[in-house]
Amino acid sequence: xxxxxxxxxxxxxxxxxxxxxxxxxxxxxxxxxxxxxxxxxxxxxxxxxxxxxxxxxxxxxxxxxxxxxxxxxxxxxxxxxxxxxxxxxxxxxxxxxxxxxxxxxxxxxxxxxxxxxxxxxxxxxxxxxxxxxxxxxxxxxxxxxxxxxxxxxxxxxxxxxxxxxxxxxxxxxxxxxxxxxxxxxxxxxxxxxxxxxxxxxxxxxxxxxxxxxxxxxxxxxxxxxxxxxxxxxxxxxxxxxxxxxxxxxxxxxxxxxxxxxxxxxxxxxxxxxxxxxxxxxxxxxxxxxxxxxxxxxxxxxxxxxxxxxxxxxxxxxxxxxxxxxxxxxxxxxxxxxxxxxxxxxxxxxxxxxxxxxxxxxxxxxxxxxxxxxxxxxxxxxxxxxxxxxxxxxxxxxxxxxxxxxxxxxxxxxxxxxxxxxxxxxxxxxxxxxxxxxxxxxxxxxxxxxxxxxxxxxxxxxxxxxxxxxxxxxxxxxxxxxxxxxxxxxxxxxxxxxxxxxxx
Numbered sequence: 001x002x003x004x005x006x007x008x009x010x011x012x013x014x015x016x017x018x019x020x021x022x023x024x025x026x027x028x029x030x031x032x033x034x035x036x037x038x039x040x041x042x043x044x045x046x047x048x049x050x051x052x053x054x055x056x057x058x059x060x061x062x063x064x065x066x067x068x069x070x071x072x073x074x075x076x077x078x079x080x081x082x083x084x085x086x087x088x089x090x091x092x093x094x095x096x097x098x099x100x101x102x103x104x105x106x107x108x109x110x111x112x113x114x115x116x117x118x119x120x121x122x123x124x125x126x127x128x129x130x131x132x133x134x135x136x137x138x139x140x141x142x143x144x145x146x147x148x149x150x151x152x153x154x155x156x157x158x159x160x161x162x163x164x165x166x167x168x169x170x171x172x173x174x175x176x177x178x179x180x181x182x183x184x185x186x187x188x189x190x191x192x193x194x195x196x197x198x199x200x201x202x203x204x205x206x207x208x209x210x211x212x213x214x215x216x217x218x219x220x221x222x223x224x225x226x227x228x229x230x231x232x233x234x235x236x237x238x239x240x241x242x243x244x245x246x247x248x249x250x251x252x253x254x255x256x257x258x259x260x261x262x263x264x265x266x267x268x269x270x271x272x273x274x275x276x277x278x279x280x281x282x283x284x285x286x287x288x289x290x291x292x293x294x295x296x297x298x299x300x301x302x303x304x305x306x307x308x309x310x311x312x313x314x315x316x317x318x319x320x321x322x323x324x325x326x327x328x329x330x331x332x333x334x335x336x337x338x339x340x341x342x343x344x345x346x347x348x349x350x351x352x353x354x355x356x357x358x359x360x361x362x363x364x365x366x367x368x369x370x371x372x373x374x375x376x377x378x379x380x381x382x383x384x385x386x387x388x389x390x391x392x393x394x395x396x397x398x399x400x401x402x403x404x405x406x407x408x409x410x411x412x413x414x415x416x417x418x419x420x421x422x423x424x425x426x427x428x429x430x431x432x433x434x435x436x437x438x439x440x441x442x443x444x445x446x447x448x449x450x451x452x453x454x455x456x457x458x459x460x461x462x463x464x465x466x467x468x469x470x471x472x473x474x475x476x477x478x479x480x481x482x483x484x485x486x487x488x489x490x491x492x493x494x495x496x497x498x499x500x501x502x503x
Contacts, residue, residue: 004138004168005219011139013219017043020165020218021051026062027087028130031157032076035069035315035342036094036269036294037228039150041135041167043220045076052085063087067121067129069152069314069342070114070293070386071095073227081107090126091117092384103380111374111384114293115346118156122188132161135222136209137172144208147180148172149226149323150315151339155182158209164216170223175330180339181205181312197350200264200289201310201338230319231297234275237403240434242275245359245399246283248430248437252397253285260284261309264291266351266391268360269317272401274298276359281305291354293345293387295337297322303336312338314345346387351394358395360388362402362431364411365456366418367449367469368481369425369440371400377492378419385422393427397441404433404458410500412461414452416468417488431456445481446473464503 005011021044024030034040048064055062065088066080077095080086086098090110093099101107112120120126134154138146147154149172158164183205187193197204234242253262262285267273277298280288287309290299294317302308316339318326326333344350351358362371363382372378374385392398400423402413413433425448431438436455440448453465472482491501 004170006141007139007143007213009213010143010166010216010219013216014221015218017047017220018051020044020220021047023163023165023217024048024064024131027064029065029067029127031129031132031134031153031161032066032068032072033134033148033150033152033154033157034072034076035150035152036071036317037073038226038316038318039135039148039152040068040072040076040226041133041222042073042075042169042224043222044133044165044167046079049079049083049085052080052083056084065089067091067117067126067153067157069150069154071383075224075227092386094383099381109381111381113346113385113389114342114387115348115390118153118341118343119188121153121156121160129157129160129162131163131165132157133165133167134158135167135169137169137174137176139166139168139219140208143211143213145211146177146208147182147339149176151180151182151341152314153342155184155209155341156343158211161215164211165218165220166216167220167222170221171225171327173327173330175334178207179334179337180207182207182209182341183344184210186343195344195347195350197344198353200291200312200354203338205340225320226316226323228316228318228320228323230321231274232271234271234278237434238272238275241272241401241403241432242279244432244437245276245401246279248432248439249357250283261287261289263355263357263396264289266290266292266356266358266395267296268386268388269294269296270361272361273359277302281307291345291350291356293342300326300333303333310336310338312340312345314340314342342387346390348390348394351391355396356391356394357397357399358388358391359399359401360392362400362413364413364415364418365400365402365428365431365452366415367452367465368445369428369431369448369452370418370421371423371428372418372420373422375420377496378489389423389427392423397429398427399430399432400428401432404435404456405460409458409460410502411495412458412491412501414457414461414465415491415501416465417483419489419492433458435459460502
């Protein structure tokens with residue numbers, strides 16, 4: 001570990017996780033590293049959780065506010081949520097314990113577009129940051145920080161925080177050094193200038209974080225793996241959805257005269273995206289690029305197959321097996337992967353300039369194409385909007401994917417009206433289920449409804465949707481987007497009351 005901490009000033013500040021956690025006070029706002037289970041601090045949050053539990057046992061209130069890049073891991077969100085130590089959380093959460101506390105009203109949660117976190121933090125809208133706890137993979141002799149397996153908002157946290165705690169994680173591959181592109185050219189209005197990136201593989205920054213050494217209060221040694229969730233093998237539903245998308249991309253490439261390399265791809269996390277990437281290996285594309293949030297298993301496979309030339313993201317989101325494979329073979333990927341701050345990886349200006357092909361998941365879509373990607377039955381948060389909005393509104397084409405049913409068929413993913421709107425219909429261009437694909441570009445609401453019902457809805461629910469829509473055409477207050485107000489959310493109410501949306 002000593003060779004990972006090459007700066008003498010910071011080596012002198014090494015201490016235990018417990019001592020480092022004692023530097024955090026009740027009510028502090030903490031900027032934590034981490035993005036989709038990668039690059040988050042492991043030891044200090046657990047030590048802080050133990051300290052909070054001890055304080056609670058004494059009858060002393062102790063809660064903190066947590067900002068991060070996106071989701072983290074059980075040693076951070078899970079440990080602090082179990083200790084009842086999180087008062088406020090942003091911008092994204094996938095931890096089940098924290099989710100339950102949020103949905104029980106025991107934790108405040110601000111779900112926001114990931115591209116907006118760093119700018120809003122700089123603008124001061126969310127208050128002052130007291131402490132940054134950031135995992136890194138090493139420290140240079142000059143005192144610069146070698147980033148870990150995620151970048152996220154770490155650059156911003158290191159700049160804004162009054163006090164910095166570093167976790168140097170020896171588990172992370174040494175070959176991460178040089179795989180990052182940390183851009184320091186962003187500014188607030190009226191001094192904001194264009195970001196000089198015109199291709200996915202452009203390097204516009206430097207490989208390391210700058211840090212004010214006087215703010216570093218503690219350096220903690222760690223040797224713990226990232227805790228990304230395993231992916232299930234693609235089932236038939238995922239494979240069918242993937243085949244629809246591949247067919248659409250081949251058609252779109254011919255229609256629009258796109259190059260063999262297509263356009264930069266962006267993909268949400270999950271089994272369907274990995275199935276799409278497996279399909280792209282066999283598709284007639286070559287020298288592809290990705291400009292996305294996370295590098296998934298399928299992207300490493302595409303690189304090794306020669307289909308994907310390079311991928312730009314802000315973090316890894318790998319299964320445990322693939323994460324270990326990457327660590328063992330990281331040097332082979334060094335010139336093919338770039339990790340950037342998420343206000344660059346998700347920047348709307350860059351997404352639009354590059355013409356990204358955006359592929360993201362949804363919870364439900366309505367017959368007019370509005371999408372709910374965050375809330376179950378309109379009120380229970382599942383995870384968060386993440387970066388889907390950054391890409392959907394600004395990409396070359398926005399594709400949303402989902403199985404047509406959930407909960408064993410008790411829930412239809414296509415409903416008369418979504419119970420919560422994350423993506424308005426103007427931002428949703430293509431909807432895909434295992435039943436088929438609906439290309440909604442240039443279509444009016446009634447045209448959209450007919451296409452979505454016939455091509456995307458499950459056969460068990462298609463007659464119900466047809467019946468609803470037929471009656472709405474007759475009895476709606478207006479005919480532009482026919483809606484029966486007294487029935488639009490009745491499917492959700494029926495599920496809450498009976499456990500199924502079916503009549």
